[in-house]
Amino acid sequence: MSNYPDFLNATTAAPACRGVDTTLFFPPRGQDSTEAKAIFRRCPLLARCRLWALDQPVTELHGVWGGLSHVERIDLKRVQLRRWRGGPGEHHDQMVQMRANGATWSEIAKAIGSTTESVKSYWKRQRRVRRIAQEQVAA
Template sequence: MSPIGTRSAAPDFLDTPHGPAACAGTEDDTTFFPEPETSAAAAAAAALYCHRCPLYRPCRAWALAQPPDSLHGIWAGTSRSQRRWLRPRRSAS
């Protein structure tokens, strides 16, 4: 499976009557899809958009529910490595 790497491949909730996502229409894709992606500075820059977004909570829940390596970029103010750490731990039972 190749990682989702653009907002155009984003889930439907980003296009909602509750208002557009804060990331919608941003001109600079490097804000949400930085290289290197693991940069804490990149996540902090994207968080300026994400934390004021009306869709922050559903975006975060969606991002954390995805397989760890399926998303490229910053989603809900988190990098791939942050999402790995934040994902709910599954029991080995």
């Protein structure tokens, strides 16, 4: 996991969190994170930050990122976290690379030792998680 997304460090980036006391984004367990989330609502990088946060392992990324608390990210990723042993989820990075290179579903399934139906089903769930995240940003 990357400790901090590179796009927030870009000189052209203007995240709303820049210059804010970072302890605000890491409230103690059970404490309200409303103030931190309010900062994200006015951030021009909200969607990008949220998608980055959702791509990180939930066990390694704590605090409020992309306007979502740790618990909210876990809830949103429940579908994404259904990575069964030997299933397509264990090969996520490989599948993304193959898909980017134009591989068909059956080629991906063969490469990871799964069925075409399982690969398609996994991919559909991944798109659903991203769509939900993007809809929440737009709301």
